[in-house]
Amino acid sequence: MLQLLTAGAMLFATLGTPAAPAASTPPPPDKMTIDVATANGSGCAGDTAAITVSPDNTAFTISYSEYTAQVGLGTTPLDFRKNCQISLNVHVPQGYTYAIASTDYRGYSRLAPGASGYQQAKYYFQGYNGTAVARHTFTGPTDGDWQTTDRVGIDALTFLKCGDYRFLNINTELRVSAGKSDVKSTTSLLTMDSTDTSLDTVYHVAWKKC
Secondary structure (H helix, E strand, O other), X not given: OOOEEEEOOOOOOOOOOOOOOOOOEOOOOOOOEEEEEEEEOOOOOOOOEEEEEOOOOOEEEEEEOOOEXXXXXXXXXXXXXXXXXXXXXXXXXXXXXXXXXEEEEEEEEEEOOOOEEEEEEEEEEOOOOOOEEEEEEEEOOEEEEEEEEEXXXXXXXXXXXXXXXXXXXXXXXXEEEOOOOOOOOOXXXXXXXXXXXXXXXXXXXXXXXX
């Protein structure tokens, strides 16, 4: 089974002054739509990242088809790190704003004995001060699916200011270190990959009325 250590599991807790209500507002009746303004990085080159919005407007999914960091046999010196920075143009129904309440990550890990790696995410609204960082560390040997969740209490959420128009930036990274593993005969890797539809990234949204 995967050995998992979690550090800094906080999302948007440092982005300005929290302005969340005591309880989350139910999602609005109109649809939330999300456009990708830009998607750059070795983990989401070209059209290898896709976004879908849940029917109840409370979550969206980013699926990757070529997001793998690896070291060892058959790899290149640049393969140890992959990243993806996505700027999202989030259109919300009039009279509502949003914040990220939690983030679920899923992927696959195959780390040889002595190898290690981590999955990291940074979140920020364009032009807002501060960046929230969450990192999950993996230690070999591992061989199987992994899932992590970052959560923020509703009272700690930072909502985008009502009437404000800002891109939501999400910068994720996978990194693998060979450590003391045998790089001549083994390959260690971490993936976030949508080949299996259960391997995706889901961002849950909390709503409030302006």
